[in-house]
Amino acid sequence: MGRLLSFLLVACLSTTALAADAIKGERKEVFGDTTVHYSTFISTFLQPDIxxxxxxxxxxxxxxxxxxxIKAGKPQVTQVSGSVKDLSSRTVPLSFKQITEQGAIYYIAQFPVEQQETRTFTINVAIGGKTETISFNQELFPGE
Known part of the structure; x- marks a missing residue:
């Protein structure tokens, strides 16, 4: 599981190679003293054992x-939910699961990618008794 932590940390905090227009820098939103980091990628980027x-x-x-x-440099246990919408406005709910490992906490979910297209993600995160919403677009490319 240590390799999973390393991969997910890198995936979350670094530039993803999936966007056609090359995302510039990490993706994050700051809510007061809490930072939400997020990334998307095709699951074939994961090694089979991970x-x-x-x-x-x-x-x-x-x-x-x-x-x-992350709050004050420490990972936070929280509630994460959301959805992903395709160009035809078909919405797929995201079912997040928590992964806790060696002082890190991640929330991951999977979604179908049938063709190359831009998707709209809506992520809801409980922070300090309030739900904050992050919305972003991501162009996705199914693997070969």
Whole structure:
């Protein structure tokens, strides 16, 4: 599981290689003293043993969204929910699961990626008794 932590941390905090227009820098939102980091990628970027350990389906047609919440430099346990919408406005709910490992906490969910297109993600995160919403677009490319 240590490799899972390392991969998810890098995936969450670094630039994803999936966007056609090259995302500039890490993706994050700051709410007061709390920072929410997030990233998306196709699950084939995961090594088979890492995907298995995280109970993720490794497929060219499965995306992964990874969310972490940091307050005062420490990972936070929280509630994360959300959805992803395609260009035809079909919305798929995201079912996040918490992964806790060696002082890190991540929330991951999978979603289908049938074709290249831009998706709209809406992520809800409970922070300090309030739900904060993050919305972003991401162009996704199913693997080969």
């Amino acid at each position: 995907a298995k350990a995280a109970q993720l389906v490794r497929s060219k047609n499965q995306g992964v969204i990874n969310v972490s919440v």
